[in-house]
Amino acid sequence: MWDFVEEVTRRPPLVLGVDPRPAWHPGKDKLGQIRRYSLEVMEALAPRIAAVKFQAAFFEALGPEGYALMHELAAAARVMALPVIWDVKRGDIGSTAQAYAQAYLEAYPGSAVTVNPYLGEDAVAPFLEAAARSRGMVFVLVKTSNPGSGMFQDLEVAGRPLYRVVAEAVAAWSERYAVGRWSRVGAVVGGTYPERVRELREGMPRSLFLVPGLGAQGGAVLRGEGLLLSASRALYYPGGRPDVGVALRQARAYLEALRAPMAEGSS
Ligand SMILES: O=C(O)c1cc(=O)[nH]c(=O)n1[C@@H]1O[C@H](COP(=O)(O)O)[C@@H](O)[C@H]1O
Numbered sequence: 001m002w003d004f005v006e007e008v009t010r011r012p013p014l015v016l017g018v019d020p021r022p023a024w025h026p027g028k029d030k031l032g033q034i035r036r037y038s039l040e041v042m043e044a045l046a047p048r049i050a051a052v053k054f055q056a057a058f059f060e061a062l063g064p065e066g067y068a069l070m071h072e073l074a075a076a077a078r079v080m081a082l083p084v085i086w087d088v089k090r091g092d093i094g095s096t097a098q099a100y101a102q103a104y105l106e107a108y109p110g111s112a113v114t115v116n117p118y119l120g121e122d123a124v125a126p127f128l129e130a131a132a133r134s135r136g137m138v139f140v141l142v143k144t145s146n147p148g149s150g151m152f153q154d155l156e157v158a159g160r161p162l163y164r165v166v167a168e169a170v171a172a173w174s175e176r177y178a179v180g181r182w183s184r185v186g187a188v189v190g191g192t193y194p195e196r197v198r199e200l201r202e203g204m205p206r207s208l209f210l211v212p213g214l215g216a217q218g219g220a221v222l223r224g225e226g227l228l229l230s231a232s233r234a235l236y237y238p239g240g241r242p243d244v245g246v247a248l249r250q251a252r253a254y255l256e257a258l259r260a261p262m263a264e265g266s267s
Contacts, residue, residue, distance in 0.1 A: 002110035003135040005179045007083045008208065008228065011050040012255055015085065015210065016042065017232025018073065019058045020066075024237055031065055037242045038073050044244050045235070046080045048251045050228050051112070053085040053210075074108060084111040085210070089141065090127070091116030097123050101130035105138075112137035114188060114210070117166055128177055131184045137208070138185055140173075142166050142200060145190025145213035163196070167203045174206040182226065183207055191219030191229060198224070214254070221257040229254065 018038055022030035025037070042052055052073075059070035074084050090100040090113065097119075104113045105127065115127050117140050127138045143153055143163040153163040167187065174183035183206040189197050191213035201209070201224055208226045213219030215234020222229060231254070238246040 001135050003179070004083050004110045004112050004137045005135075005182050005184060005208070007081075007110070008050045008112075008137075009182060009226075011083075012048050013228050013258065014049045014235075014251060014254055015051050015053050015228050015230035016045050016049050016235050016251075017053045017055060017087070017212070017230055018042070018236055019055045019232040020062070021058065021237070022062065024241060031062060031069060033242075034062075035069055035072070037244070039076055040244045041236060041242075041247050042073070042077060042082060043080060044248050045251050046082050048248075048255060049082070051083040051085050052077050053087050053230060053232070055087040055232065074111070078108075084108060085139070086111060086113045089114045089116050091119050091123055093119065094122045094126055098126040098130075101126045105130040105134045105136045108136075109134040110136055112139060112186075114139045114141065116141050117169065121169065124173070128173060128185060132177055136184065139188050139208075139210045140166070140170050140185065142170060142187040142204075143189045143193060143196045145192040145217055145219065147192075149190065149193075163200075164203065167200050170207055171204045174204060178206055181206070186210060188212065190217075191222055192217050194220065194222055197222055197227065201226075221254055223258060229258075 020034040025033040054070050059066040077084050086104040115138050117124050131138050154161045157165050170187050174185040177184040186208040187204055188210045189200050191211040211227050212230040214229045214231040235247055235250055238250040
């Protein structure tokens with residue numbers, strides 16, 4: 001069976017976020033255009049990315065057909081041998097979490113899901129167990145990319161910021177769900193806070209980091225072992241519109257920046 005961790009760690013460390021916005025597609029048949037464009041962009045970028053990330057909100061906003069389209073695109077990604085991240089940021093009581101884990105991880109073996117840890121360990125556990133059974137992965141929100149993420153995440157709890165308390169839990173879970181060098185438990189750490197990325201890298205040595213914020217939110221190309229840099233608008237709508245050629249150029253530019261020799265003091 002296909003294993004998300006194995007697949008993702010042998011591919012280029014870039015994630016294509018598919019967040020469709022109908023207003024950015026001309027003409028009437030928005031859903032048809034989004035379907036065509038998404039398939040084209042996924043196929044063009046597939047050799048250059050670790051995974052494709054579907055942000056469910058953008059598909060839900062397109063109505064029932066939009067939600068069905070997300071699942072259709074996920075099936076297409078599998079045909080392209082492209083790992084899928086379900087960006088659904090789920091978090092609920094254990095019995096409900098179990099249903100969410102079934103809907104995404106178990107229904108699509110070898111995929112990953114983003115999880116909000118606010119409800120505690122019993123609410124995260126069903127995702128971890130499902131990821132182990134389905135050879136998938138869970139990315140736990142640790143420090144998010146948005147400007148207001150500090151409101152709760154930076155609050156001091158027992159002498160350290162809350163995001164570090166969450167990171168400690170992630171580190172413990174990641175040991176329990178280790179897969180060779182890495183683990184089925186990863187972390188989301190916003191690329192808009194590069195100093196936090198560096199700080200947290202040490203504390204969660206087994207966790208792959210999903211690092212969103214590249215491009216549109218001002219995040220730069222960050223290097224480091226196990227960092228999966230994620231861009232939605234900057235890769236899916238480069239220059240503010242759907243354009244497969246420009247998306248391909250942008251993906252190449254990010255990968256070149258990752259390979260370029262490092263300047264003194266940079267990381
Ligand atoms: O889990 C995520 O992917 C995520 C976490 C986070 O801290 N910040 C963040 O922006 N995201 C998602 O990453 C994508 C960012 O979109 P762009 O700003 O267009 O690249 C969106 O789908 C967000 O929902």
